[in-house]
Amino acid sequence: MAEDSDKPKQASLVLIGMGPNMLTSMTEEAIVAAKSADFRYYEAYTAMWPIEELERLESRVGPIKKVMRPEVEQPEEILNLAKENTVAVLVVGDPLQATTHVDLQLQAEENGIDCRIIHGISITNIVTGAIGLSNYKFGRQTTLTYPYSNWIATSPLEILAMNRIMGHHTLALLDLDPTGAGTGKQQPMRPKDAVISIGLMIEKLSSGIEDINDNDSLSKLKKQAINELVATKFADWNVVLCSDMGAEDQSIIYTNLADLADFPGGNMNCLVFPASTSDVEEKALLRWSREEG
Known part of the structure; x- marks a missing residue:
């Protein structure tokens, strides 16, 4: 186990489903993945969590940057970071419910970036x-x-x-x-x-x-x-x-x-x-x- 923890983390983009409305709707896998990421983004234009629940999540996993439509549809910042870091994009519900996020997945793959999906409960x-x-x-x-x-x-x-x-x-x-x-x-x-x-x-x-x-x-x-x-x-x-x-x-x-x-x-x-x-x-x-x- 010690040897595994000493290995450098693989650069990647992780699309994480947050589930609906509250921290308890997230799977343990989703929380662990968000916590282990070097950078965390919260996509807040297709759906939203209550502010207090987002604050609870931040207390568990670390700081999260809110992004809106322009940053997701023109994801140069996210993709550039994901070439050398583990970047998590947190999406309310399931991360592939909207074509916007499917497009982000495709762009990552086109740029040679490993993209992992952690599904969540959707509406x-x-x-x-x-x-x-x-x-x-x-x-x-x-x-x-x-x-x-x-x-x-x-x-x-x-x-x-x-x-x-x-x-x-x-x-x-x-x-x-x-x-x-x-x-x-x-x-x-x-x-x-x-x-x-x-x-x-x-x-x-x-x-x-x-x-x-x-x-x-x-x-x-x-x-x-x-x-x-x-x-x-x-x-x-x-x-x-x-x-x-x-x-x-x-x-x-x-x-x-x-x-x-x-x-x-x-x-x-x-x-x-x-x-x-x-x-x-x-x-x-x-x-x-x-x-x-």
């Missing part, structure tokens, strides 16, 4: 089982974004519409950055913000249905799905608000969009839009029914 692992919906019936997930200036994304509702027409549930993560720049002024979207964004998306989507290309079968299905979605009264859509999942004070609320804005949510929130449900799924959802915030 997609937790939510489906926690609320009682079948994991097999979830379709493509999406992110509800803030409206940036005059730009309003409609792709989240297009994904919801396609999932809905095929009988698939939809997991919608909520945006963290009202500016869209990913440079530091994070403000996790609240339920009332999500309702406002959805309303703006529906308004824009409704006005552009006729412009949707329907030259092939997939496009025709998409147009039909969007038509059916916007024809419904969106205030009546059933939705599950999941807040701070994985934490001791996690919250699950089954409601509709009309009442969603009345609930404050937590530090980190996401929504699940159920499609058609089985008897077991419906019974499971009813456990979380709430009338008002």
Whole structure:
């Protein structure tokens, strides 16, 4: 054992999954890897931990530098250090949940840097089982974004519409950055913000249905799905608000969009839009029914 400890550490990049919300959600392997790194970075623009939990982690593993979108998407500093040191990039949830981190892994490999992955618990692992919906019936997930200036994304509702027409549930993560720049002024979207964004998306989507290309079968299905979605009264859509999942004070609320804005949510929130449900799924959802915030 003494001989092993005398060996120089191999330079590498280690992408570490932090899990959700708190130190106890990290595996022992993840904590040991973070502690043994020469440099530690905390990626804080795709998701965040509470400040007090991050401080607890620092007390265990050592100083951690917070980085945002520019430092991760243009990772010269990280990669240059990893050529001669062990560099840990800590990511909330699982480190390969976002394509941003997959790209970082690929860039490391292209630069001849050994890249190790330590997986973590992600929101997609937790939510489906926690609320009682079948994991097999979830379709493509999406992110509800803030409206940036005059730009309003409609792709989240297009994904919801396609999932809905095929009988698939939809997991919608909520945006963290009202500016869209990913440079530091994070403000996790609240339920009332999500309702406002959805309303703006529906308004824009409704006005552009006729412009949707329907030259092939997939496009025709998409147009039909969007038509059916916007024809419904969106205030009546059933939705599950999941807040701070994985934490001791996690919250699950089954409601509709009309009442969603009345609930404050937590530090980190996401929504699940159920499609058609089985008897077991419906019974499971009813456990979380709430009338008002």
